[in-house]
Amino acid sequence: MKKMTRGTAVGASLALLAVIGGLAFVITAAQSTDVTPPPGWVVDKAKAVAEAYGDPHPSSIQWAQLPASEAAPLLGLTPGEAGAEYSRQVVVLVMQGTFEKKKARVPADAAKKGNPKGQWVVVNFDAVTHTGTDSYIGTIPVATTGLGFQEMTKF
């Protein structure tokens, strides 16, 4: 069995340090991706939506910017059609809380039952114009897995 020389030991240590350093860089990079803060206008929209739906402090707020066509199923839309155009990017907010939709558009029969309520709210905003055209409120859970959603700091 060969004995390790001093030079070899130093070389091995440096290599180990380089590997550890590389790993640390990768982990740090991954962590920084996970905690990318939302743009200020998105936070402002989230606060306004929560307020408008009657729960200023939702228990969960997720956000993502993605092609409107990919966001379509979350908002009851069909890829490529109005609101879910292939060329458009949208910011989508998915909130959990205790919500009520005021001034909802409901026929006479349903109006007797009051405003729509639910634990889930999903809304979109155009990434360029910041205009929001589509929304959902209800009790059907919303699945965001695999779409790049990140949790927003509660307010």
Next chain:
Amino acid sequence: MRLRQAIVSGVIACGVILVVPGTAQAGLYHGIARWEGAYPNKGCKAYIMIKDATVADSSSKGWAAEEMWTSTNDKHDTGTTWIESGYTKGWEEADGTYHTGRTFFWVNCISPGYPDGYYEHYLPTITCALNTWVWVKIMYDGGTTNTWGIYYDGTRWATANHQPPNSESISMGFETTSSQTQFGTSKSPNKCTNMAFYRASEDKWYSGLVQPGATTNHAIADTDGGSSNAHATWNTKYTSIDNWIHH
């Protein structure tokens, strides 16, 4: 024979319009024509005049809309599950941003309860020009996800998902958030004409009475918001209505 009589009685009973006082959504007013017990249909259409409105509660983000509703999932009324489509003067984004202009919109409300899912959509990129006529149509496609097409002037713009057939209740007319809104007048009313629904089994459009002997097809001025200012009258019986609110 008794069974047959029972079935006939049941069908007639189901066709009766029930006006039940309850906890109404505050400040919604309708002037509509409504059919119930019109079974089994898979679509409806109407030719609607786009008119201006003075929305009395625009300062609190109110609106006035002329539109069409259809029930789904074999429901006799539009109390829990429906699709609606039309145009609105005044509309609000989810964050409360308010627009005073006109736009087309559609709603899909999915429910065994009320609601399991209420989806609201606006289409501001489509021209919604004053004093023009537009065909509004909602048609069942079928398929595993039970989709319905949303059409304006024959062009399909959107798809409502997860709504089983059939339609048994169809309403057309206006909805607004204030009894003081000015939307048409008795001398110059809003108009819904050529109202019809589609019976897929016969591949045929019907206007007016579709259920022989039915007594439930009529226009009503629905005053569920407590307004005495909402009006709807037949222009051509079972086909066209005039509607207006306030004066």
